[in-house]
Amino acid sequence: MARPRLPQSILHPVRLLPLTFFALIVLGTVLLLMPFARTGDGSASLPAAVFTSASAVTVTGLSTVDVSTYWTPAGQVTILALVEIGGLGIVALATVLGLFIGGRLGLRTRLVAQVDMHVVSLGEVRPLFRRVAVTMLAFQSVVAVVLTIRYRGTYFGDWGTSAWHGVFDAVMAFNNAGFSLNPDSIVRYAGDGLVILPISTAVFIGAMGFPVLAELFKEWRHPDRWTIHTRLTVWGSFLLLTVGAVAFLAYEWSNPGTLGGHSWHHKLVTGVEGGIMPRSGGLNSFDWGAVKPESEMIATVMMFIGGGSASTAGGIKITTFLLLAYVILAELRGDPEVVVGRRSIGPAVIRTAVSIALLAVMLVAGTTLIIMTMTDFAFSDVLFECASAFGTVGLTTGLTPRLPVDAQMVLVVLMFIGRVGTIAAASAFVLRRRMPRYHLPEEQPIIG
Template sequence: MPLTFLALIIIGTVLLLLPFARSGEGSAGFMPAFFTSASAVTVTGLATVDTGTYWSPAGQGIMLALVEIGGLGIIALATVLGLFIGGRLGLRTRLVAQADMHVVSLGEVRPLFRRVAVTMVFFQSVTALVLTIRYRAHYFDDLPTALWHGVFDSVMAFNNAGFSLNRDSLTGYAGDGLIIIPICVAVFVGAIGFPVLAELFQEWRTPDRWTIHTRLTVWGSIGLLLVGAIAFLALEWNNADTLGGLSFGHKIVSGIEGGIMPRSGGLNSFDWGSVRPETLNIGVVMMFIGGGSASTAGGIKITTFLLLAYVILAELRGDPDVTIGNRSIGSVVIRSAITIALLAVMLVSATTLLVMLMTDVSFDAALFECTSAFATVGLSTGITPDLPADAQVVLIGLMFLGRVGTITAASAFVLRRRVPRYHLPEEQPIIG
């Protein structure tokens, strides 16, 4: 998978370097094309140039295609196409798809991918229709422009990519619930994860029959939304640079956005460079946690975060096993969660230090930018375009690892289990 994503980034870079992809005369520079391609394939949304003016409609179309392919995943896309074209899946393909999409049994692969395709088309189409109507009625004079903005924003929202055709993202629509809320819904659904959506499609009326994974993802996502929105509103309510000048209703809409977008959406109707330091810190935490497994979201994933919380709770209680509901969690899963979380902490910490050494940006700004890149969020305090080329390469590496690294690591942990033939004598080092 990493090589496939890398190949797609290279192909996207080459396409964006062609003269027709650049708005105006001449072709794009290598770094803008390379950075944009990597950000699109990894469905991040960080940008070093203005998407609406630097790239031509053809270039924007290339970006949109890269985001669609990257969001669904190379293996998932190939499997879905194979389903509709050939109608059959080979055993090897199903095994690979099972590892990539975190499906429990082989029998779930075929119906899962059908629902993936249908769900993706449905939510993007509905979101695009709602946005196009609103854009045409209040923001654009002609239907083609409104339609292109509606389609572009719906694709970016569902795939949790932060690209926008506007220089200031969604700032021009701040507080407009008929635009912000549909985009937030698309981001939330895209970040839930395809296996969860597939289960909800069948069992949405019976939550007591949901799997542990679905329960953790759904209730955890709703909980983080509420906590994030309340914290954002409390901290930014009187901030003149963000929510201070908005009406009550517009503040509530922006608060909902503030609880959803840091999880992985990346689109914003206010300047994250102007928020309070406390809000910036909460944003870093939300980005690091991310969305659901096998989704378009990044981060360590909500299930990993909540599982570690249950591990801590079991340790504090002195329980020998980690239990969630009426199920116990195996040691292999726990070790995988701990490994992914610690690797993510080390990676973000190291790259934050590296960016600070390469530039003169503050710790808060560097941490926010690196976390956004690793978690494939796309939010920025505005420093990305001004970073030197070497620091931008660091962010490209983070986006790549954030998109394919955790999936590859998780799959490797699951597929490479070894049953030892013997056990060494135990010893207990002093902890704490």
């Protein structure tokens, strides 16, 4: 008897990617509903389990409950595993396991991996996954060791607790997730450069994107050989870090709710954090509900932009943002084509960038309006929360736990789309089976 097979339309790589992430969210929900995952008697509530699982798989970090008290150590390990799998990518992890166990990759697996990792050719998948897996685990291990030593020397009285917090924070930082074993995130470490800076560095590197890390692994000594994608991601990330940190320090320097009253060292360390975390990190050593409106607006923009393509970050991605800037510059100059670093950018790439940006604007604006209709919260706070969910950041002004369940489910959908990508999510439902064989007459409507 022939085994039943899934329809080819479902097995298409662009559809299989979001379906795989959805399946992992369901699995995570089931595990978190088990009695062993919840402290006290009984199991976790279904909304809390769904939201936590979706937030972990999409490496966001928003939470409707206190991770440190609501979930048992087993539940926290489940969250850690979901974040690790979601960060690397379900397909990436499966491919890496296949490399180490079987040594072979099927064509369909490589096609799905190509969609998830945004690599150009199928031949790049095998070496890319190997380097990414080793680099990711090695980097997390180094950060975990650094944090463990610092935690043991200053904050915790035994090596076991210190190591658990060190590993958990290292995984969350590199995967750009905002979960913490402390009820106040990393507020207790505020101003401690030996904790904040390693965590911020891990967030920054994790948000670069797997293709960039793979290229830097080979060509870090030769920036002149970097591809346009790597140049845009690296230099754009440093630019946003600088702008974000300077702006945060300028607006919050004298704010008693954040930096006011602290030492120069404390302010500078927190300023670096303020320039990195809104890009995708989610961990915070100060109350984002106490920042000035200017800082909240800048952070919202940073969360909307996000990190590098094919990274653990969400948002429209730094390359999309910078390409659109080059498009505007070329249009203002009247240039016939868009040029970046002596390379011409094709119309298909530009069309994709515009589509991603417009879809993202509609998603964030639409969900903000929906949640405002459901609640009475201020526009700026709702927009901040929606940008955090779409950018899979995890920062919050404290609004998420206070939202009604239906509004929280809106954020779940937004986190899911932010992780799998606006184009991948949209294309999964509108795939063409074949290309059209005709070209319609052109017409030029008035623009502007």
